[in-house]
Amino acid sequence: MYKPLLTITAVFAVLLGLLLLAAPHIYLSLYVVAFDGGMAFAAQRLAPAIMGLGALLWLSRDLPRGTYASRFAMLSSLVWFGVAATGVYHYAAGTATSAILVAGVSEVILGVLFVIAGRQMRPD
Numbered sequence: 001m002y003k004p005l006l007t008i009t010a011v012f013a014v015l016l017g018l019l020l021l022a023a024p025h026i027y028l029s030l031y032v033v034a035f036d037g038g039m040a041f042a043a044q045r046l047a048p049a050i051m052g053l054g055a056l057l058w059l060s061r062d063l064p065r066g067t068y069a070s071r072f073a074m075l076s077s078l079v080w081f082g083v084a085a086t087g088v089y090h091y092a093a094g095t096a097t098s099a100i101l102v103a104g105v106s107e108v109i110l111g112v113l114f115v116i117a118g119r120q121m122r123p124d
Contacts, residue, residue, distance in 0.1 A: 002073060002117040006061035009076075009110065013054030021047035031087075031100045053079075066123045073118030080111035 019027055024043035029035050057076070063069035084107035090096035091104075 001113070002063075002069065002121050003061045005113055005117050006057045006073075006076075010054045010057035010061065013057060014051050017047045017049075017051030017054060020044060020050065031096050031103070033095055033097055063121075065121050069121040070118045070123070073114050073121055077111045077114035077118065080107045080114060084108045084111065 016027070020043045024040040024047075025035070025037070028039050028043055032039065060069070060072050063072065084104040087096060087100040087104040087107070091098065091100050
């Protein structure tokens with residue numbers, strides 16, 4: 001499960017980063033209640049970091065079973081849980097639409113999958 005999970009999320013992260021860089025309004029208009037064109041700056045500024053995360057996931061997909069791979073997957077789960085938590089927070093605060101809750105469910109599922117992958121990668 002480890003390699004396919006990291007491969008899929010790596011590709012997703014790079015594509016999301018490219019979308020945020022090239023057309024941030026498309027992504028932001030899905031989730032933001034009151035979209036403002038000035039928000040593009042923050043999205044574009046974050047885009048390289050998201051693409052960098054994708055690159056780290058891609059490079060880490062071939063790690064051998066062991067402590068490092070297990071901890072990397074567990075840390076990745078925390079990233080997804082954190083992203084989900086911020087979506088729920090901003091929905092509760094009224095700055096995000098209900099679409100963010102759908103994304104949040106997906107992010108929690110990814111977090112759980114990373115926990116499972118981390119447990120599978122523990123050294124024997």
